[in-house]
Amino acid sequence: MFTRARYVVIDDKETELKQLTDCLRKIGAPCLPLLYDVEQGIDARHLGGVRLLFLDLHLTTGGQSTDVAQASGVIAGILEAGIDPAAGPYVIILWTTHQPHREAFAAYIMGNVDPTRRPLAILSLDKNQYLAGDAGEKLMADIGKVIETDPRLRALLDWEREVLKAAGTTLAEVGALVSAEDRTATRFSERFDEVLSLLASEAIGAENAKADPYSAVNAALMPILSDRIANQRIEPDSKAIWQSAVTKIGNVLPPSLPEAAKLNSMLHVATSTSEELKPGAWGAISLLPAAEQEDGPMKERFNLPAKPLLSGLFCMSVKTERAVSKLCVLRVGASCDYAQNRRGPVPFMLGAIMPATAQRREENLPKAEFLTPALMIEGFDFPVRIAFNAHLTVTMVPNEFNGWAPLCRLRESLLMQITSHGAHHATRPAIISFSADAH
Template structure:
């Protein structure tokens, strides 16, 4: 019923976990803070829809030095279990006091993690810059800047945000069909049922609507949603975001036969969701 968290923080230190979590809240990015327990780990199901994954590099005591394999191996196991390949791209942002180990960590992850579950990029924030005094404002600014470091990630997040806004606008349109006098505890939900039933009936007819109400409502709402996605863009920065992300239009590489087949399938064949 609930949308998986898009911004997730994993740290074993509760104070540092709270510091970064508070910062994300301030910039308007509601996040899910997960304290890593050395005995229990975390509930990896919470990684199923992540876009930005903030990770403390060293989640276990005694893993601060030596080979990166111990700490990176633990994280790779966590990602293998929690990341859903069909949920879309994500980025890891290391939240660490050991910036010097970032390159080794990145190499280990890219070599050992299942390809379809690998992150789009691995970025990092140095904890040492924020632990002394009141560094909240600096951390807030730096998190905002690092999110914008990868133009492709920024563009995809922009598109996803527009789709969510369009979905909200579509639901709002349905809500406006409920008259003011019907917006009571006794009547509001029932009136929505009547409206949805009417939409389903008008979209596909009585028998089909009864057999598959979801598909019927989807057929009714999809044109509204599509219109909103196509025409609602108002952010003046949006075009610049996409200009920075899509740069090879004049020199588009020829796809391999396999890639061409995947593109054609994606564009022309509807697959049942699993």
């Protein structure tokens, strides 16, 4: 229900933990203090959404101040247990009296912690400067200076701030639909319910909205949020922040094929690690089960035999490349039909997942084909492309495909490009005409 803490402080000394926490709170930075216990440690789940993690280097009271490896090992265990790779980058700010140990600590963490859980940067502050008196303003200034030493960190924090501001403004717009006379203790919440219910019903239809209110409201608000993020007034210093953070535009070497595939997948592919995938979801890609690739089912469904499909229809000329390729289906169709959960047969397009460098007979490629950019997809340890043939679009009822396990889901921009290609192919006009050229 609540947003996970973005600023977390960990110390084994309660007085010093309180001192830093009070300083952060006085400058308006809501933080979560965690007192480290030698026997019980901390509840590492609290690190699941952290952006700035303030750490005392030596969390074991009485430990040898020169034993950096032991102290670093304790913290490495905390990071392994608590950091969520899906929550985005974070930064460690060492809150320590042993400043010279920062480099040794950073080397240990970057060499021993799982790469997906390593911090973007490891910075440091001398806690001796903030333990006496009201050091809140000095702390705020010094944290700002430390963060500015890494322009990329500053830019990421700025982007997250803008997204949160856009989300708040979107909620304010929805709230503004409740009139002043309805903003009473007995009416405000109920009226807000009515506004959300209207939005949900219009987005995907009343019956579907009842079954999934979150998706319905999300469908109504996401376009507003996206527009806000793209067009809202940004803070005056944001332009300078981004100019200092993004400095190599036009001067970066082209990515290798694996690097390009990872970039493309980040932009165009959603995986099961970030969402619950279903084979009937709009844009879901599922492998065609082995039983469905026998000649009987293939001829019944596509009017084609199964065996020569990769070499014939998909024009793959190398046997070893065909051996590692897989047939799949993509859930296509109108977005409004999917959003409104329209009953009836569901459309799927046949495709082949093949090595991105696969050799193909280019002169024979069908015009009905759409070839994706290089992608990295779970289950394949090499970059792939997926060739979809719009001519082989079939419909199935849920009982036929509900048991299939989807690999991933294509995001809307790539999915709409494939859908548009299929629609254009299906509606292309033809005329009878003659010319003087020899046939």
